[in-house]
Amino acid sequence: MIKCHLSRVLGERKLKISDVARDTGINRGTLTRMYHETLVRIDLETISRLCEYLSISVGELLEYQKSENNL
Amino acid sequence: MIKCHLSRVLGERKLKISDVARDTGINRGTLTRMYHETLVRIDLETISRLCEYLSISVGELLEYQKSENNL
DNA sequence: TAAAAATGATCTTCTGTAGAGCAAATTAGG
DNA sequence: CCTAATTTGCTCTACAGAAGATCATTTTTA
Numbered sequence: 001m002i003k004c005h006l007s008r009v010l011g012e013r014k015l016k017i018s019d020v021a022r023d024t025g026i027n028r029g030t031l032t033r034m035y036h037e038t039l040v041r042i043d044l045e046t047i048s049r050l051c052e053y054l055s056i057s058v059g060e061l062l063e064y065q066k067s068e069n070n071l
Numbered sequence: 072m073i074k075c076h077l078s079r080v081l082g083e084r085k086l087k088i089s090d091v092a093r094d095t096g097i098n099r100g101t102l103t104r105m106y107h108e109t110l111v112r113i114d115l116e117t118i119s120r121l122c123e124y125l126s127i128s129v130g131e132l133l134e135y136q137k138s139e140n141n142l
Numbered sequence: 143t144a145a146a147a148a149t150g151a152t153c154t155t156c157t158g159t160a161g162a163g164c165a166a167a168t169t170a171g172g
Numbered sequence: 173c174c175t176a177a178t179t180t181g182c183t184c185t186a187c188a189g190a191a192g193a194t195c196a197t198t199t200t201t202a
Contacts, residue, residue, distance in 0.1 A: 002115040002122075002129065018179055027160050032181070041114045041158055041190080044073040044133075051073075051135035058073065059130025062115075064122035089148055098191050103150070112159075112189055 003063045006034045009054055024049045074134045077105045080125055095120045 010020065017035055021028040026046050033039040050061060081091065088106055092099040097117050104110040121132060 002119045004115075016179070028180085029161075029182090030159060033159085036181095039115065039159090041112055043112045043159075043189095044075075044110065046159090047133070048073045048135060052137070057130055058133045058135050059128055062118070062129045062133075064119060064129050066123070087148070099149085100151095100192080101190060104190085107150095110190095114158095114190070117190085 001065055001067045003065050004034050004037050004039060005061055005063065006031070006050070007036075009056065009061070010035070013054075020050075020053065024053045026050070072136055072138045074136050075105050075108050075110065076132055076134065077102070077121070078107075080127065080132070081106070084125075091121075091124065095124045097121070 009015075010017070017028060017031045020026065021031055026049055030039070030042075030046060034042075047058060047061065050056075051058060054061070080086075081088070088099060088102045091097065092102055097120055101110070101113075101117060105113075118129060118132065121127075122129060125132070
């Protein structure tokens with residue numbers, strides 16, 4: 001599975017979802033889904049803007065984790 | 072922008088798009104778009120299967136590059 | 143040289159993000 | 173406290189693009 005670290009990054013920096021939405025133009029609903037990891041599909045443009053805005057790499061935002069449970 | 076390194080990885084390993092499609096179950100059209108970097112949106116499940124199959128991290132597959140030209 | 147496999151392109155279907163709106167919850171002031 | 177403003181979660185519609193299938197062309201292989 002793919003783990004999204006948006007909540008951790010925002011928490012560390014004390015940023016709110018609404019801050020990111022306002023500053024990046026990314027839809028707040030999309031950010032909410034990423035935050036709660038209910039996201040299924042994502043625009044590369046969204047990943048790009050988040051990496052730019054947060055100054056992180058794709059790997060710091062999205063991480064592959066071998067799933068023990070499912071599959 | 073987000074750079075997709077699928078073509079490089081497949082090239083290095085001499086893997087064909089059809090190999091990956093067959094082995095991972097990922098739609099061949101989607102892999103073709105990734106290969107030619109015309110992909111716009113992607114399922115996290117697709118990223119997950121590619122990382123699993125190719126034994127690479129998300130960061131090795133997708134890389135953020137500060138765009139000099141556009142934006 | 144012929145058969146098989148791989149690839150690129152196109153079309154339809156269907157899922158999910160984008161975008162907007164609303165209500166509840168949290169925060170900030172007075 | 174009480175109220176106003178901000179943030180957040182949820183829902184709905186519209187649109188975009190991946191999934192899946194098909195076909196023609198190119199490449200591979202036997």
